[in-house]
Amino acid sequence: MSDKDDLKQQMASFEAARIARPANLAPAVIAGVVAVHDGTDQDATVDALAQAIAQRTGARLTTLAAPSGPDADPLPAMLDAAGEGDVIVVPSPFGRDYEAEGQLSLSTTIDLLLARSKAAVCVARAPVADAAACVARPVVGLQIDRHRKVAATAMALSLAKGGGELLLLSTVDPHTAIEDEELLARRFDPRDMSPEILTGLASARAAALTADLQKHAGEWHVEPRVQFALGDTVELLLEANEERCGLLVAGRDRDPRSEEAQRAHRLILSSRWPVLLV
Amino acid sequence: MTCSFVAIQEGAHAGHDAAGAGLGTLPMAVLGLVMLATYALIASGKLHKLTAALCGAIVCTVLGLAFGVLHDYDEVHQVLGKDIGVLGVIVGTSILVDVAGKSGLFQFLAVKIAKQAKGDPGRLFTALVMLTVLFVSLLTIAPGTLIVASLTLVLCRTLALDAKPYLVGVAIVANSGALVTFASGICTLMIGSAAKLPYLHFFAVSTPMALLTALVAWWVVRRSYRAELRADPATAGQRADAVAAFDEWAMVPDRRVFWRSAILLGLTIVGFATAQPLGVGLDFVAMAGGAAAILFSGQNPEDAVKKVNWTVIVFFIGLFVMIGTVEHSGLLQKAAGLLGDVSGGNVHVATVVLVLFTALTSGIMDNIPVAATMIPIVSTMAVDLPAAPLWWGLVISANLGGNGTPIGSISGVIALSALQESGGGKVSWGEWFKVGGVAMALQIVVVIGWLSLFTVLDLYPALPVGK
Numbered sequence: 001m002s003d004k005d006d007l008k009q010q011m012a013s014f015e016a017a018r019i020a021r022p023a024n025l026a027p028a029v030i031a032g033v034v035a036v037h038d039g040t041d042q043d044a045t046v047d048a049l050a051q052a053i054a055q056r057t058g059a060r061l062t063t064l065a066a067p068s069g070p071d072a073d074p075l076p077a078m079l080d081a082a083g084e085g086d087v088i089v090v091p092s093p094f095g096r097d098y099e100a101e102g103q104l105s106l107s108t109t110i111d112l113l114l115a116r117s118k119a120a121v122c123v124a125r126a127p128v129a130d131a132a133a134c135v136a137r138p139v140v141g142l143q144i145d146r147h148r149k150v151a152a153t154a155m156a157l158s159l160a161k162g163g164g165e166l167l168l169l170s171t172v173d174p175h176t177a178i179e180d181e182e183l184l185a186r187r188f189d190p191r192d193m194s195p196e197i198l199t200g201l202a203s204a205r206a207a208a209l210t211a212d213l214q215k216h217a218g219e220w221h222v223e224p225r226v227q228f229a230l231g232d233t234v235e236l237l238l239e240a241n242e243e244r245c246g247l248l249v250a251g252r253d254r255d256p257r258s259e260e261a262q263r264a265h266r267l268i269l270s271s272r273w274p275v276l277l278v
Numbered sequence: 279m280t281c282s283f284v285a286i287q288e289g290a291h292a293g294h295d296a297a298g299a300g301l302g303t304l305p306m307a308v309l310g311l312v313m314l315a316t317y318a319l320i321a322s323g324k325l326h327k328l329t330a331a332l333c334g335a336i337v338c339t340v341l342g343l344a345f346g347v348l349h350d351y352d353e354v355h356q357v358l359g360k361d362i363g364v365l366g367v368i369v370g371t372s373i374l375v376d377v378a379g380k381s382g383l384f385q386f387l388a389v390k391i392a393k394q395a396k397g398d399p400g401r402l403f404t405a406l407v408m409l410t411v412l413f414v415s416l417l418t419i420a421p422g423t424l425i426v427a428s429l430t431l432v433l434c435r436t437l438a439l440d441a442k443p444y445l446v447g448v449a450i451v452a453n454s455g456a457l458v459t460f461a462s463g464i465c466t467l468m469i470g471s472a473a474k475l476p477y478l479h480f481f482a483v484s485t486p487m488a489l490l491t492a493l494v495a496w497w498v499v500r501r502s503y504r505a506e507l508r509a510d511p512a513t514a515g516q517r518a519d520a521v522a523a524f525d526e527w528a529m530v531p532d533r534r535v536f537w538r539s540a541i542l543l544g545l546t547i548v549g550f551a552t553a554q555p556l557g558v559g560l561d562f563v564a565m566a567g568g569a570a571a572i573l574f575s576g577q578n579p580e581d582a583v584k585k586v587n588w589t590v591i592v593f594f595i596g597l598f599v600m601i602g603t604v605e606h607s608g609l610l611q612k613a614a615g616l617l618g619d620v621s622g623g624n625v626h627v628a629t630v631v632l633v634l635f636t637a638l639t640s641g642i643m644d645n646i647p648v649a650a651t652m653i654p655i656v657s658t659m660a661v662d663l664p665a666a667p668l669w670w671g672l673v674i675s676a677n678l679g680g681n682g683t684p685i686g687s688i689s690g691v692i693a694l695s696a697l698q699e700s701g702g703g704k705v706s707w708g709e710w711f712k713v714g715g716v717a718m719a720l721q722i723v724v725v726i727g728w729l730s731l732f733t734v735l736d737l738y739p740a741l742p743v744g745k
Contacts, residue, residue: 010428020528
């Protein structure tokens with residue numbers, strides 16, 4: 001790395017301090033958690049996660065046994081329940097409806113729930129060894145949906161506060177065009193930029209949240225850490241969680257055709273840890 | 279005070295069994311030419327300094343063995359072994375500095391201090407100058423200058439100020455910052471290690487000099503750019519708001535690592551100060567600090583080690599081997615004799631000659647080879663002359679000499695390339711001479727006065743026996 005790259009990385013860090021405007025971050029209020037049973041062996045995982053979320057946030061926990069059977073449509077009941085809670089915990093694939101093939105899709109029910117639910121959706125994938133520990137150390141992927149990064153962080157904060165550990169992962173994908181007009185007032189071709197500069201950009205992307213979190217960490221009794229990385233956001237998020245085994249948290253675009261929604265979809269499919277989409 | 283430099287030479291030769299005795303002048307002349315050619319290549323930039331030093335080392339080793347200057351190849355390892363401590367300090371502190379840098383500790387402090395200026399150009403200049411001295415004293419010149427230069431560019435862009443006066447100021451005072459402690463600069467470290475100068479002695483002799491020369495530089499640069507540093511009262515509120523909006527917490531990715539870095543850095547400084555009384559080397563403290571930094575930061579050791587300035591380490595290895603071989607030929611002892619003859623054996627004159635020679639040569643080329651070459655020379659001169667004025671004179675002049683030209687020190691190179699990179703224009707050699715040259719001239723006058731005062735009043739703390 002040259003001195004010029006070092007200089008630019010340092011400058012990006014100071015630029016982050018300059019552009020950091022208060023994000024008015026505060027723990028999200030979670031009053032109700034709904035655990036949805038699909039009648040399979042995934043119910044235990046869903047219960048454990050829902051209980052852990054309810055315990056950490058002091059929320060009321062309710063359980064919904066989704067209608068089953070060949071002609072049953074569980075979605076309306078789930079949407080109703082989601083309207084009453086702040087977080088709905090569901091298994092995916094739902095009802096193991098497509099058996100082995102179900103591992104390749106979230107199932108139609110979950111896809112529709114993600115598009116329509118007013119509540120945040122926590123999707124359970126595989127059994128979680130220690131649900132309480134998993135929920136107490138969430139990992140937020142800021143660039144899954146950068147427009148919802150504050151909401152995602154607020155939700156993760158409400159889970160981590162009171163002694164948990166919160167990791168924010170800010171990424172830059174060097175293979176895609178960088179659209180950070182709000183940060184840099186211009187578009188960049190990442191191929192023209194060194195890894196150090198791109199890392200600096202990743203720090204700028206997380207600047208406001210970093211500042212808010214670090215300033216109030218004591219007040220919220222949380223250990224926040226912000227990590228910057230270059231590459232594919234989904235892959236980096238999974239890699240960052242490899243040893244941590246925390247709950248993955250990200251923003252959720254309700255338009256399933258959007259790039260953000262597809263990224264979130266890919267995250268759930270690739271993850272063996274639960275994913276909370278806000 | 280007078281003395282016979284023939285005796286000095288003989289005394290110095292006694293320390294090296296080869297040291298030129300009976301070898302004739304041919305090996306000296308040839309090895310001296312190789313060394314000068316290497317320095318010419320470094321100074322001209324025709325060859326990267328690392329390549330030049332390695333080539334010089336290889337040629338000198340071959341010639342040294344051929345001439346019998348080196349009895350066998352093991353002597354090369356002995357030459358390197360003498361300086362292994364310096365390399366250890368560089369590696370250990372580089373790791374610690376990298377971890378502390380990534381924790382946001384220095385960036386946090388930098389913004390906190392810069393905000394105190396409230397956007398006023400004159401006060402901002404003073405704040406950046408102080409920050410440079412502080413950071414260089416803790417981090418050494420290159421990383422310290424880099425952080426302050428980058429902050430300067432961002433602040434100047436935010437406040438629509440001309441970055442040139444600030445960066446020129448940063449470049450010049452950085453060399454004063456390298457004098458604050460034993461470990462503040464690589465040059466300081468090399469000379470301090472060779473002379474076995476106690477860490478705490480720096481606070482008596484060198485630290486006041488660092489602050490005084492920084493004050494001189496502050497005054498010269500401020501005076502040279504007084505128009506650019508004048509504040510427009512109409513925009514004072516706007517500027518104050520713009521600087522106040524900087525949020526220093528945005529640069530702290532992990533509070534735990536932030537506080538741990540601060541504690542480790544503090545402990546390392548205490549370790550440096552107490553290493554000699556405890557009977558361990560500074561390299562031990564630096565390595566312990568570096569290891570603790572990796573252990574407590576959770577940082578990938580591979581990443582931390584990558585940040586060590588391996589170019590400097592390899593450059594040093596080449597340089598030490600080359601100079602060690604030349605020293606064995608007896609040439610540097612001859613040079614010491616020549617310097618002694620010029621001074622007539624008077625310590626005041628010898629110090630002044632040494633300071634002027636070192637300052638001037640350090641302005642022309644990288645001060646590290648200058649210091650490395652001067653160390654055996656001063657070591658020889660110090661056999662009969664009082665050692666303290668010579669060693670302190672070498673420490674101070676090797677660092678400040680870089681202010682004479684825009685390429686004389688790494689801080690100048692970093693700050694001026696930052697200025698150019700940011701579109702802030704160039705600083706011509708003429709412009710630099712008017713500012714840096716004048717600053718260096720005044721600083722050298724102050725240094726000579728200070729060292730003379732110490733000599734006359736016998737204020738130098740006693741050096742360990744044998745130095």
